[in-house]
Amino acid sequence: MANRRIAIVGGGAAGLAAAITASRQGAHVIVLEHKDRVGKKILATGNGRCNYTNAKMDPSCFYAGDQRGGVDSPLITSLLKRYPTEKILDFFTEIGIEPSERDGYYYPASGQAAAVLDCLRAECDRLGVEIHCNSDVLGIQLVTGGFRIKVRTIESEQEGAAEKSGRTEKSGKIEKRGSTSNLKVDRVILCCGGQASPVTGSDGSGYSLAMDLGHRIVTPFPALTGLKADPKRFKPLAGIRARVCASLTVDGKSIRQEEGELQLTENGLSGIVIFQLSHPAIYSHLQKKKTEIHINFLPQWAEGDVFGRLRQRRDQLGHKELQEWGVGLFPKKLWLQMCKEAGLPLMMSASQMDNRCLSRLQSVITDFTVPVTGYLGYDRAQVTAGGVDLRDIIAETFESKKISGMYFAGEILDVDGICGGYNLHFAWASGMAAAEAACR
Numbered sequence: 001m002a003n004r005r006i007a008i009v010g011g012g013a014a015g016l017a018a019a020i021t022a023s024r025q026g027a028h029v030i031v032l033e034h035k036d037r038v039g040k041k042i043l044a045t046g047n048g049r050c051n052y053t054n055a056k057m058d059p060s061c062f063y064a065g066d067q068r069g070g071v072d073s074p075l076i077t078s079l080l081k082r083y084p085t086e087k088i089l090d091f092f093t094e095i096g097i098e099p100s101e102r103d104g105y106y107y108p109a110s111g112q113a114a115a116v117l118d119c120l121r122a123e124c125d126r127l128g129v130e131i132h133c134n135s136d137v138l139g140i141q142l143v144t145g146g147f148r149i150k151v152r153t154i155e156s157e158q159e160g161a162a163e164k165s166g167r168t169e170k171s172g173k174i175e176k177r178g179s180t181s182n183l184k185v186d187r188v189i190l191c192c193g194g195q196a197s198p199v200t201g202s203d204g205s206g207y208s209l210a211m212d213l214g215h216r217i218v219t220p221f222p223a224l225t226g227l228k229a230d231p232k233r234f235k236p237l238a239g240i241r242a243r244v245c246a247s248l249t250v251d252g253k254s255i256r257q258e259e260g261e262l263q264l265t266e267n268g269l270s271g272i273v274i275f276q277l278s279h280p281a282i283y284s285h286l287q288k289k290k291t292e293i294h295i296n297f298l299p300q301w302a303e304g305d306v307f308g309r310l311r312q313r314r315d316q317l318g319h320k321e322l323q324e325w326g327v328g329l330f331p332k333k334l335w336l337q338m339c340k341e342a343g344l345p346l347m348m349s350a351s352q353m354d355n356r357c358l359s360r361l362q363s364v365i366t367d368f369t370v371p372v373t374g375y376l377g378y379d380r381a382q383v384t385a386g387g388v389d390l391r392d393i394i395a396e397t398f399e400s401k402k403i404s405g406m407y408f409a410g411e412i413l414d415v416d417g418i419c420g421g422y423n424l425h426f427a428w429a430s431g432m433a434a435a436e437a438a439c440r
């Protein structure tokens with residue numbers, strides 16, 4: 001409907017995609033963003049390169065609703081059917097972002113996340129979207145025919161920052177009362193994100209806005225983050241990177257297996273392979289279940305070959321002391337730790353290793369077991385698991401079941417994806433879906 005006034009709370013990935021979509025359909029769109037610029041998190045994505053979608057788009061890459069096993073949810077299945085990878089690529093090509101693909105991961109051809117944000121903002125400007133930065137939404141009230149939004153203008157950051165951010169206040173429809181004002185709109189889309197990387201603006205305030213209007217929140221926790229383990233064991237290993245196969249077990253049962261880069265830190269485990277396991281690992285740790293990561297440091301050797309190849313190496317390099325024997329196969333600090341954990345003296349001659357020694361070594365190398373003792377917080381996490389309960393959301397439209405005319409999109413919802421462009425894909429796609437429905 002032309003001239004329908006739609007407020008979008010939060011100018012992140014979901015909010016900007018929603019703003020463009022609604023504005024293209026003729027709505028009068030007002031984005032309220034409490035930071036001094038929109039899209040701060042977009043700039044940090046993909047190590048500054050923005051991995052904005054993925055060629056393999058499948059419900060199994062998401063955790064949604066109470067389906068904690070990374071399995072199907074009607075909301076995700078329906079969204080991915082309507083907004084597959086091609087549709088997201090087309091949306092970005094139309095605003096000037098040419099894709100560059102590597103192993104299925106899509107980045108802008110320029111390799112810069114800033115380009116993605118620049119093009120989104122330019123399209124908002126072209127369409128006349130009103131972007132109000134330094135505008136903190138404090139409350140949303142249901143009134144006849146729509147919503148009244150209480151906005152606090154953040155004075156300290158306002159001067160100068162407004163110019164830098166290029167924000168516009170074309171309509172002048174925010175009536176200022178001191179530092180708070182009220183905005184009357186027909187529809188509202190909540191795109192406040194979760195709590196991950198709070199420095200970019202997602203401070204969890206969206207949950208209070210949702211709860212005030214009767215929505216349930218599935219307890220949030222950080223995901224795509226590092227896992228903590230015994231610091232005494234890991235301090236000497238900090239800085240080591242290796243390509244491994246890692247599997248997560250919960251109460252002894254294997255849950256998920258991933259291959260990729262592992263980083264050892266003084267806190268424990270990090271790197272993409274750990275991020276991919278982090279959601280179920282943190283979830284089970286929070287449930288006080290026995291949570292372990294099992295690392296195979298030789299994934300390139302077939303399981304059945306490992307023992308034979310170690311024996312062959314012993315025969316070839318039997319003249320070396322054990323402390324030198326594993327160098328060239330593993331980083332030295334890691335190798336020394338492996339010997340220690342296998343109970344083998346460093347000065348021992350490699351030729352003295354009998355089959356029992358080799359078998360002990362094999363099990364440390366291919367099943368390096370790490371009990372998870374904790375996880376890194378929101379400041380180090382890429383995403384928030386949990387959020388607005390999907391039972392309160394209509395799967396096709398992202399409209400609230402409790403409050404008609406109110407929509408949700410992006411990370412504020414109880415949906416999170418694995419690494420690989422899935423979280424941004426969900427943010428863009430849900431933003432578009434909510435905006436299309438809000439314009440109907």
Ligand SMILES: Cc1cc2nc3c(=O)[nH]c(=O)nc-3n(C[C@H](O)[C@H](O)[C@H](O)COP(=O)(O)OP(=O)(O)OC[C@H]3O[C@@H](n4cnc5c(N)ncnc54)[C@H](O)[C@@H]3O)c2cc1C
Pocket residue numbers: 009010011012013014015032033034035038039040041042044045046047050051052053135136137138191192193194196197200201202203204205206381382383409410411412420421422423424425427
């Ligand atoms: C370091 C890092 C790297 C990442 N890399 C990738 C990647 O390469 N690929 C990928 O797919 N995903 C990546 N992610 C995840 C992805 O960035 C997020 O899932 C996605 O940006 C979420 O979008 P959103 O719009 O829902 O929330 P956000 O981007 O968090 O935006 C929410 C916005 O709402 C504003 N806001 C919140 N509350 C209020 C309020 N009360 N009033 C006004 N404004 C408010 C915030 O300031 C913020 O601008 C990464 C995340 C991080 C932290």
